[in-house]
Amino acid sequence: MSVTKIDTAEKPQFYLTEEHHPEGSTNLGFWLYIMSDCLIFAILFATYAVVGRNYAAGPSPADLFELPLVAVNTAMLLFSSITYGFAMLQMERGGKAETLFWLAVTAVFGAIFIGLELYEFVNLIHEGAGPQRSAFLSAFFTLVGTHGLHVTFGIVWLLTLMTQVAKHGLVPANKRRLMCLSMFWHFLDVVWIGVFSFVYLMGVVG
Amino acid sequence: MTTHSHTHDDHHGHSHDHHGHGGHEAAHGSFKSYMIGFVLSVILTAIPFWLVMADVFDSKSATVAAVMILGAVQIVVHMIYFLHMNTKSEGGWIMMAAIFTIVLVVICLTGSLWVMHHLNANMMTMSPEMMKNMP
Numbered sequence: 001m002s003v004t005k006i007d008t009a010e011k012p013q014f015y016l017t018e019e020h021h022p023e024g025s026t027n028l029g030f031w032l033y034i035m036s037d038c039l040i041f042a043i044l045f046a047t048y049a050v051v052g053r054n055y056a057a058g059p060s061p062a063d064l065f066e067l068p069l070v071a072v073n074t075a076m077l078l079f080s081s082i083t084y085g086f087a088m089l090q091m092e093r094g095g096k097a098e099t100l101f102w103l104a105v106t107a108v109f110g111a112i113f114i115g116l117e118l119y120e121f122v123n124l125i126h127e128g129a130g131p132q133r134s135a136f137l138s139a140f141f142t143l144v145g146t147h148g149l150h151v152t153f154g155i156v157w158l159l160t161l162m163t164q165v166a167k168h169g170l171v172p173a174n175k176r177r178l179m180c181l182s183m184f185w186h187f188l189d190v191v192w193i194g195v196f197s198f199v200y201l202m203g204v205v206g
Numbered sequence: 207m208t209t210h211s212h213t214h215d216d217h218h219g220h221s222h223d224h225h226g227h228g229g230h231e232a233a234h235g236s237f238k239s240y241m242i243g244f245v246l247s248v249i250l251t252a253i254p255f256w257l258v259m260a261d262v263f264d265s266k267s268a269t270v271a272a273v274m275i276l277g278a279v280q281i282v283v284h285m286i287y288f289l290h291m292n293t294k295s296e297g298g299w300i301m302m303a304a305i306f307t308i309v310l311v312v313i314c315l316t317g318s319l320w321v322m323h324h325l326n327a328n329m330m331t332m333s334p335e336m337m338k339n340m341p
Contacts, residue, residue, distance in 0.1 A: 046318035085240040197277030
């Protein structure tokens with residue numbers, strides 16, 4: 001009897017038994033991830049800046065880009081940003097149904113954005129302006145495609161979190177996750193500002 | 207903003223104290239701040255699109271400069287009103303990481319353009335037509 005007692009008393013512990021999140025480190029850690037993601041986009045922007053004028057006797061941005069479509073796309077992403085903001089406000093208030101509603105609206109706007117972007121890509125490729133046409137188009141598809149891929153995964157993440165919130169409610173873990181996605185989603189909107197200013201608008205100006 | 211975070215602290219302070227509140231403060235916004243950010247973003251998006259689509263300026267460089275400046279301003283607006291960045295969040299480390307990243311981005315962009323420009327300039331001279339036909 002005494003032997004077992006000693007055993008349990010001296011049993012070494014290699015892990016923390018209670019969940020431990022030191023002072024908001026998730027925020028900073030996720031911010032560092034976003035900053036590293038920012039560097040990926042910086043490299044892609046630099047690539048586009050260097051080769052964006054090499055058309056290989058092919059079409060130039062002024063021939064290809066349809067600014068009204070880009071304007072609608074930009075509006076979709078901007079709307080999704082503000083609706084995600086509303087979702088966060090509802091989360092702070094503790095309204096589960098309202099949070100889910102605004103997250104769903106955000107997902108819809110994000111999906112429309114991706115749909116329009118795919119429509120644009122398909123049209124470009126159909127016109128013979130695919131990524132293999134010229135250095136400009138390679139850089140364009142890489143930059144805009146990477147952004148679109150980020151938004152796609154953001155939507156997947158959003159739907160996952162909606163399921164989580166619906167199942168477990170607005171528990172601290174889910175709030176933390178929603179906060180991270182919030183940073184990710186707004187960051188993608190920031191990158192899109194660079195894309196529409198630098199690639200689309202300045203491309204059409206020439 | 208201060209009153210908001212204060213009530214949050216009161217609400218949660220006794221239930222679980224292991225969760226950092228100083229860090230959470232960074233991600234808080236109010237309806238008003240989100241709307242200010244949204245309205246500013248709409249204005250700052252609409253102006254460059256209008257400038258380009260309606261061909262407002264005669265000179266190209268003026269349009270390009272305006273688009274770039276408005277884009278930069280909008281990025282700052284997003285950082286403040288949507289990403290809730292300030293100098294105090296996470297003890298200043300968020301801002302430090304952001305400044306470090308901005309420095310890296312600037313070095314990367316200007317460095318690439320500078321080096322590649324000189325590379326082009328030192329190659330055989332090219333006419334604009336040849337330049338256009340470059341792969």
